[in-house]
Amino acid sequence: MKKVGIIGVGEYLPKHVLTNADLEKLVETSDEWIKTRTGISQRRLADKAEATSDLAVNAAREALADAKIKPEDLELIIVATITPDMPFPSVATIVQNTLGAKKAAAFDISAACAGFVYAISIARQFIVAGAYKNALVIGAETLSRVTDWQDRGTCVLFGDGAGAAVLTEVSRGGIMSTYLGCDGTHMGLLNLPGGGSRNPTTHQTVDNKMHFIKMQGNELFKIAVRRMAEAAEIVLRQANVELSDVKLIIPHQANTRIIMAVAKKIGLTEDRIYMNIAKYGNMSSASTAVAMVEAVKEGKVEKGDIILLDAFGAGLVWGACLIEWSK
Numbered sequence: 001m002k003k004v005g006i007i008g009v010g011e012y013l014p015k016h017v018l019t020n021a022d023l024e025k026l027v028e029t030s031d032e033w034i035k036t037r038t039g040i041s042q043r044r045l046a047d048k049a050e051a052t053s054d055l056a057v058n059a060a061r062e063a064l065a066d067a068k069i070k071p072e073d074l075e076l077i078i079v080a081t082i083t084p085d086m087p088f089p090s091v092a093t094i095v096q097n098t099l100g101a102k103k104a105a106a107f108d109i110s111a112a113c114a115g116f117v118y119a120i121s122i123a124r125q126f127i128v129a130g131a132y133k134n135a136l137v138i139g140a141e142t143l144s145r146v147t148d149w150q151d152r153g154t155c156v157l158f159g160d161g162a163g164a165a166v167l168t169e170v171s172r173g174g175i176m177s178t179y180l181g182c183d184g185t186h187m188g189l190l191n192l193p194g195g196g197s198r199n200p201t202t203h204q205t206v207d208n209k210m211h212f213i214k215m216q217g218n219e220l221f222k223i224a225v226r227r228m229a230e231a232a233e234i235v236l237r238q239a240n241v242e243l244s245d246v247k248l249i250i251p252h253q254a255n256t257r258i259i260m261a262v263a264k265k266i267g268l269t270e271d272r273i274y275m276n277i278a279k280y281g282n283m284s285s286a287s288t289a290v291a292m293v294e295a296v297k298e299g300k301v302e303k304g305d306i307i308l309l310d311a312f313g314a315g316l317v318w319g320a321c322l323i324e325w326s327k
């Protein structure tokens, strides 16, 4: 089988920082509650003029420069997002046009917080099959646009951002195994009920705040721990790799307590877990992407290191990806 690796990474975080102290002025909460229950200190919010595709393009440009690939040589663009600029066309088509990636096929996928792991897995299949030589995978979100800023149960959690990776065939290392899971029976635990074909936008859906994220956090918490641990164990088993061989686990950044519980379940020490949740909160599909990019930029991942991406989100969906870094 062809080896497919990541040869360039990029990220974009909007400039505006919203701190826990700022949130104390909006809802009945405290910096102490948010930090101890979630691990989050601040998050970034997109500027009024910025849409998801703008964040995605900025991350993409950095990743393409890092990979030394020109937009016109790109063959595939996949954007993982649950906050597209508009229902259609896809964010990926807007990115394709803005980058000038004239040759590239482009589409979005919706897999919530597991979106980046799902998209990496899909891109890899296209390259392995010989359909495309390279692919740009982006996780990009503007969750601030679908957050109810009066709901303290959700507004303290989310942020905006984008992370990107360029994939191509490599001679050594690359993606060792991937695993994707889904259990649609729990779709009611986390969703955005308004604005789609089930509940098209009306004055009533807006009055009922159906255009905002609805979440039953504590139910999700337990399932997230179980499924993320399971996904990590499956990709390791599939690739015949021991946990002790993994340099760094880069999990979805939803909650420090979820991450620590997963680590405990699989027997991992804190020094091998990458976390940047304190700075950015939960950016859904962008979280795992940005965490991977920052781990690389900080020199925590080098050529030959094995890393494990592990994510969980609305659907419910989850997935993991084991990679031997090849750049």
Ligand code: ACO
Binding pocket: 028, 029, 030, 033, 034, 037, 038, 112, 113, 114, 152, 153, 154, 156, 190, 216, 217, 218, 219, 220, 221, 224, 254, 255, 258, 282, 284, 312, 313, 314
């Ligand atoms: N400030 C102060 N108090 C709060 C806040 C807040 N911001 N939010 C909730 N509380 C209160 C609740 O009202 C409740 O009070 P009560 O006991 O008087 O009723 C108490 O704190 C405990 O609330 P819980 O919801 O049980 O708190 P929990 O410890 O479960 O933490 C959290 C909530 C942080 C949301 C956690 O459940 C979580 O992280 N869940 C998982 C989220 C997740 O993984 N989502 C999937 C990915 S996201 C995606 O796909 C887009």
